[in-house]
Amino acid sequence: MTRSFIVESTCNNMRIDRWLRNKLGKVPQSLIEKSLRLGKxxxxxxxxxxxxxxxxxxxxxxxxxDFKEKIKHEKKQFNPSTEVIKSNENLIIDNNKDFIxxxxxxxxxxxxxxxxxxxxxxxxxxxxxxxxxxxxSVHRLDKDTSGVFIIAKNRETAQLLxxxxxxxxxxxxxxAICNGEIDKDSGEWNDDLIRYxxxxxxxxxxxxxxxxxxxxxxxxxVEMKPITGRKHQLRKQLFNIGHSIFGDKKYNSSVxxxxxxxxLMLHSYQIKFMINEKKYTYKALLPDYFNKLLKTKxxxxxx
Numbered sequence: 001m002t003r004s005f006i007v008e009s010t011c012n013n014m015r016i017d018r019w020l021r022n023k024l025g026k027v028p029q030s031l032i033e034k035s036l037r038l039g040k041x042x043x044x045x046x047x048x049x050x051x052x053x054x055x056x057x058x059x060x061x062x063x064x065x066d067f068k069e070k071i072k073h074e075k076k077q078f079n080p081s082t083e084v085i086k087s088n089e090n091l092i093i094d095n096n097k098d099f100i101x102x103x104x105x106x107x108x109x110x111x112x113x114x115x116x117x118x119x120x121x122x123x124x125x126x127x128x129x130x131x132x133x134x135x136x137s138v139h140r141l142d143k144d145t146s147g148v149f150i151i152a153k154n155r156e157t158a159q160l161l162x163x164x165x166x167x168x169x170x171x172x173x174x175x176a177i178c179n180g181e182i183d184k185d186s187g188e189w190n191d192d193l194i195r196y197x198x199x200x201x202x203x204x205x206x207x208x209x210x211x212x213x214x215x216x217x218x219x220x221x222v223e224m225k226p227i228t229g230r231k232h233q234l235r236k237q238l239f240n241i242g243h244s245i246f247g248d249k250k251y252n253s254s255v256x257x258x259x260x261x262x263x264l265m266l267h268s269y270q271i272k273f274m275i276n277e278k279k280y281t282y283k284a285l286l287p288d289y290f291n292k293l294l295k296t297k298x299x300x301x302x303x
Contacts, residue, residue, distance in 0.1 A: 003065070007058040010134055012155055016043065017050040019060070027067055040065050078112055078122035088123050093148070093282050095129060098157040099138075101271075103284035104149040106263055110137050124151060139165045142232070144247075147174070147268025147284040160275065165229070170273040174224045174234055175213075175286070175301070177265040177293055178243040182220040186211040189237045193230050206230045208237055219246070219297040223269075234266065246293060263289045 011019055017032045020041070032050055035041045040063045043054060054060065080088075094101040102120075104110075109119040124135040135151045136158035152158035164170050189208045194201060207227040214221045220243060224234050232251070238244055239251035247264040267290055272281045285303070286294075294301055 001064055003062045005060045005062075007054045007056055007060065009056045010155065011054060012056045013053050013159070014155070015050065016041070016048060016052045016054055016060075019054055024067060031067060035065055039063070076112065078118050080118070080123045080126055084118070085123055085127050088120065089127060089129065092129075093284065098154065099150055099152045099161065100124075100129065101148060101150050101282045104141055104146055104268070106144050106146040106287065109143045110141060110149070120149070120151065129153075138162045139170070140229070140231075141268055142235075142264075142266075144264040145266045145268060146287050146290075148172075148271045148282050149268065150271070161273075164273055164275075168227065170271060172226060172268065173270040174226070175267045175269045175290075176222050176224065176234065176238065176245045177290070177297065177299065178220050178222060178238050178245050180220065180243050181215050181217050182212050182222060182241070182243055184212070189241070191237055191240060193233065193236050195231060204228075204230050206233050206237065208234060213301055214299045216298060219299060221294065221299045221301055263287070265290060265293060 005023070007019075011022075014022075016036075017027075017029065020027050020032055029050070032041070036048065036050060039047050042048070042061045042063070043052065043058050045059075045061070088102070088105075091102045091105065092100055093103055104120065109117055111121045112119040121135050121137055124130050130153065133153050135153070136155065138150055138152050138158050138161040141147070141149050150161060152161055161170075187210060189206070189210060191206045192203050193206045194203055196202065205228065209225045209227065211223045212220055213223055222238075226233055230236075235245055235248055235251045239248070244252045245264060245266050247262060248266075267286055268284060269286075270281065270283045272279070274280065283303075286301075
């Protein structure tokens with residue numbers, strides 16, 4: 001049995017092994033390598049290696065490729081209204097030919113899941129800004145975290161920005177309002193953070209540079225610059241020192257903070273990076289609820 005596919009523009013410059021997994025599911029690398037050697041997978045009627053990068057309009061042929069397509073829960077695409085699209089377009093800080101930068105609202109996911117949920121990728125996929133292309137997320141930001149977020153407009157820019165994040169050449173600054181008075185005014189947090197993947201315990205090194213901007217006996221406003229990018233890194237590190245972030249329902253070190261507000265007081269305030277010798281710096285204004293709690297807790301911050 002022979003199946004053939006024409007490479008779409010959104011897959012331009014993608015490795016063939018990655019394309020196969022995107023198309024068919026979790027194909028084992030060993031099966032891909034073997035099938036390529038035997039000529040069961042060809043591009044434009046030629047044998048290639050797994051590192052080969054496909055191009056737009058390439059013809060991919062699978063000859064008796066023995067792999068059952070992965071049965072999975074399809075991600076339900078969120079279908080945004082015109083109002084939702086416009087309200088998110090109004091959050092854009094910068095819009096250029098390669099990417100947009102937005103001040104993400106708290107409570108919205110970056111990407112959709114198995115349940116139909118409001119998410120930025122599906123929203124901007126319907127925006128005129130991405131006409132003729134599609135949005136590519138290049139980094140993470142928790143659903144409940146607000147602030148600076150970048151979405152690439154093409155695969156090449158997505159690959160470049162993803163590499164910059166991976167090589168720690170994108171410098172991020174977060175602000176958080178947390179419970180109690182942090183003793184040290186500045187320093188480094190170095191932790192072994194624990195997470196679980198399919199029941200397997202994984203320990204990861206986490207490093208963050210921090211500076212307390214203002215504090216009193218009730219609360220602290222802290223600036224954080226993560227060096228590593230672990231899941232929930234900042235939330236876990238503040239929890240570990242007994243000063244959890246206000247509004248954090250998962251990592252909460254203070255019973256008294258419950259019910260104060262529903263919003264997570266963690267904000268991605270600034271991002272800095274360089275492309276082709278050009279410096280980019282973006283700041284995202286604090287949400288109203290963040291400013292309100294600063295006032296309530298008598299903490300000072302000047303943008």
